[in-house]
Amino acid sequence: MIETNIFTEITANHYLILSAVLFSIGMAGVLVRRNIIVLFMSIELMLNAVNISFVTFSHYFGKVDGQVMVFFVMTIAAAEAAVGLALAVAIFKRFKEVNIRFFEHLKG
């Protein structure tokens, strides 16, 4: 029997499925888009999905280790965005375009 209170009672599964949907959208963005900056934005989406999972488990298990891990993920995400955008600037200086099809001739 299907539970009828799935819309009125928010459980951990709601948050986890929201996280899964967000991760899938981010993965689709990474696979489908060609602009390297939009690629980095999609990676940020995936990292945020993981953060939602961590905080959900931290809340429902009553432990703060998940929140500590979210700190680390945020730091890595900020570092990744900085390095990636520096690379994008380098590619743009050379090709006047930020499409990933220029990655195949980046031989210097």
Add this chain to the structure above:
Amino acid sequence: MTADTFLFWFLAFAIIAGALGVVLMTNPIHSALGLVLTMVSVAAIFVTLQAYFLAGVQLIVYAGAVMVLFVMVLMLFDLKNEIQAFSRGRIRGALKIGSVGILSGLIVGAFAKALIANQALGAKGSLASTASTAVGAIKPLAENLFFNHVFSFELLGVLLLVIAVGTVALSRSKGGTHDRN
């Protein structure tokens, strides 16, 4: 429908709409705006999960710093609507979307199976009622961060220093991708 329930569905809708905006908009500035919507909504989701400090950090770091970085680089490039925003090839595109569908199906299927097998996590208040009062506070978070994970935390500081120096060096470099004229 209580206020909490409405808040969750509203925020979930905002997150999904923002994420779809990031992926589907051809103008990168519109993608950046969708990402801002998603980041702010994720911060609000953190508030509903009683992670107040993380919500503040999310707003400052993501919606503040990272988004400013993205938008400034976009403004620097002055990109118009892209001629070819999405990857070529109908078959390859179908393969990529199909692989995403398989992955999301696997994840949702795993959640559904876990929900059927074990109702403990889904049951309202069974786990959360005992300990969630302590989770919301900042003090246990700080104690865990600075007692158990202090070496990782310091290593993150070193990592950020290396990243800062490396980024400056990369953007000033004359070799590789830089035009030699």
